[in-house]
Amino acid sequence: MGESRQELLNWLNNLLQLNITRVEQLGTGAALTQVFDSIYGDLPMHKVKFNVNTEYAYLNNFKVLQNVFTQRGIDRPLPVERLVKCKFQDNLEFLQWTKRYWDQFYPGGEYDAVGRRKGQGVATGGGPAPRAPSTAVKRGTTPTVGAATRTRTPLGGGVGAASNNAALQNEINMLKESVVGLERERDFYFSKLRDIELLVQQAIELEPTVQGDPDGLVAKIQNIMYSTEEGFEIPETGPEEETF
Known part of the structure; x- marks a missing residue:
């Protein structure tokens, strides 16, 4: 793979x-x-x-x-x-x-x-x-003496805090972009699986006997589509929570 x-x-x-x-x-x-x-x-x-x-x-x-x-x-x-x-x-x-x-x-x-x-x-x-x-x-990776000195003074602390805030905001933006990419990738593969599922359903409607054959192609496709990893549990459906 x-x-x-x-x-x-x-x-x-x-x-x-x-x-x-x-x-x-x-x-x-x-x-x-x-x-x-x-x-x-x-x-x-x-x-x-x-x-x-x-x-x-x-x-x-x-x-x-x-x-x-x-x-x-x-x-x-x-x-x-x-x-x-x-x-x-x-x-x-x-x-x-x-x-x-x-x-x-x-x-x-x-x-x-x-x-x-x-x-x-x-x-x-x-x-x-x-x-x-x-x-x-x-x-x-090597800290400087100047950096350590700034952390002990009010002025340096303000500069350091601003720098940390900027770094954190940048990391948040990167994570948001990553989430968007993951969601797009999820939707892409979900649509592929849905197309396969529809084709399987059409095959069963055209030839109902194919569903009864455990060694048939349709049954094997369904086993792959609906199988889950060991220990996986489908989450219960509940009210949607707010996302940030």
Whole structure:
């Protein structure tokens, strides 16, 4: 079984030291292009723009990636027109293929993702990527004397509190975006299951005897659809609660 959406995003964020929360964000082309730079190490990353929000800029990013495909003889269509629309399914499928390609051709060793893109993009707040330089880790984890002094003064405390509030608000916004992406993904797969369920019902209506065959295809499909993990309990239906 392939990796889940979250596993793929975790891999991408660790590799590139980014903080991508939704698959749709890959439609900019920037992160996908840098994955191939981590493999070959010679892409013109100065031409790849991370902090952009126009389709024109996305297309320019994908031009860099298209040149890589052409020069390296990569036998895989690059569906740029679909990817730049930032749709979940198109970008998920391409990310899955990209990960398989990376697993096959990644040469190993350290990769300075932030340095290669000249500091563009948003660095993750968690631990360093397995291949990030150790100096970056030390800079991010070693407290300074000045920071400790500020926490003991009213003025520094105010600055520190404002900084913490901004960081917390940023984290809240990221979590909200993640929830939106998860809900969209849930709805997508639910609609697929519903379509399958309708097809099964139609098959039973056309040929009622198929339901009585425990070894038949219809019965096997139903077993997969309605089975649950051990210990799972369907929650009781109750009044809706307010969500924030």
